[in-house]
Amino acid sequence: MIATHPAGQAFDAMADTYDDDFTQSHIGRAQRSVVMQDAFRILHGRRRLLELNCGTGEDALRFAENGWKVLALDASERMIACARVRRETAGTKENPQFRQVATEDLREIAGEFDGVFSNFSGLNCVRDLAPVARILAEKTSPDSPLLLCLSTRICLWETAWYLLHGNPAKAFRRWSGRHEAMLQGMPVDVYYPTLNTLRTAFLPHFRLRRVRAIGLFVPPSYAEAWIQKHPLLLRMFVRLDAVFSRLPLLRVLGDHMLLHFEKSGEAV
Numbered sequence: 085m086i087a088t089h090p091a092g093q094a095f096d097a098m099a100d101t102y103d104d105d106f107t108q109s110h111i112g113r114a115q116r117s118v119v120m121q122d123a124f125r126i127l128h129g130r131r132r133l134l135e136l137n138c139g140t141g142e143d144a145l146r147f148a149e150n151g152w153k154v155l156a157l158d159a160s161e162r163m164i165a166c167a168r169v170r171r172e173t174a175g176t177k178e179n180p181q182f183r184q185v186a187t188e189d190l191r192e193i194a195g196e197f198d199g200v201f202s203n204f205s206g207l208n209c210v211r212d213l214a215p216v217a218r219i220l221a222e223k224t225s226p227d228s229p230l231l232l233c234l235s236t237r238i239c240l241w242e243t244a245w246y247l248l249h250g251n252p253a254k255a256f257r258r259w260s261g262r263h264e265a266m267l268q269g270m271p272v273d274v275y276y277p278t279l280n281t282l283r284t285a286f287l288p289h290f291r292l293r294r295v296r297a298i299g300l301f302v303p304p305s306y307a308e309a310w311i312q313k314h315p316l317l318l319r320m321f322v323r324l325d326a327v328f329s330r331l332p333l334l335r336v337l338g339d340h341m342l343l344h345f346e347k348s349g350e351a352v
């Protein structure tokens with residue numbers, strides 16, 4: 085029997101509503117579309133893809149539909165169950181392969197991969213990413229790209245939003261680098277590493293090539309009800325993100341940051 089990771093248990097309780105709450109939301113779609121545009125470009129020509137913290141399988145299914153062979157992992161039993169149902173609904177049986185494996189237990193998976201993908205903050209639930217980087221280096225072919233989307237340490241939107249709503253504790257919750265979040269009443273430790281911490285954790289195996297903000301002007305998902313009343317504003321924010329998301333300071337001040345690493349070729 086698989087011992088369920090604490091974050092996996094907490095996400096179990098969110099799995100059945102996750103797609104309605106986030107995947108299908110205006111904000112979720114706007115943020116995901118930017119990640120996936122970069123993913124398709126950067127992972128082009130790579131065949132065997134490893135996805136970490138895949139959730140309900142939205143991205144894994146898109147990769148599989150577009151020719152990638154995908155092994156997609158998540159700590160949550162319920163998220164993996166939802167992903168398998170989606171795969172059946174899509175009419176495919178074996179690709180993507182979904183498995184309940186926590187990122188901390190990566191060593192137990194077999195196979196070699198040409199690229200690694202992680203979307204929307206699953207890696208923020210891992211306390212130390214240096215051992216994860218080491219195992220990924222063992223399991224990837226030379227020059228493999230890693231495309232990782234994590235929550236930032238400082239999100240300008242979040243700070244402004246919660247200050248305006250009179251909630252300073254939430255406004256600054258990320259700033260210390262660690263926060264105990266309550267997910268459906270269950271506590272989960274969430275870590276907010278800085279860009280430099282991440283760069284160091286992945287060295288010497290992976291070299292950081294590019295970084296961009298995801299959700300710099302596009303707000304975090306808790307602003308969904310507000311943004312639904314302002315569709316033109318959302319369109320404008322999407323355009324502003326396209327212009328400003330790669331600028332040196334701004335790229336780490338969005339809701340998420342998207343990091344593109346490449347295997348450095350040094351001995352593992």
Ligand SMILES: C[S@@+](CC[C@H](N)C(=O)[O-])C[C@H]1O[C@@H](n2cnc3c(N)ncnc32)[C@H](O)[C@@H]1O
Nearest residue numbers: 091095137138139159160186187203204206209
């Ligand atoms: C915000 S969801 C993102 C899901 C998906 N990647 C997406 O783009 O919609 C975060 C996911 O990370 C998973 N997760 C959290 N901690 C994890 C861990 N230590 N190992 C593996 N998965 C984890 C959760 O179960 C959840 O499915």
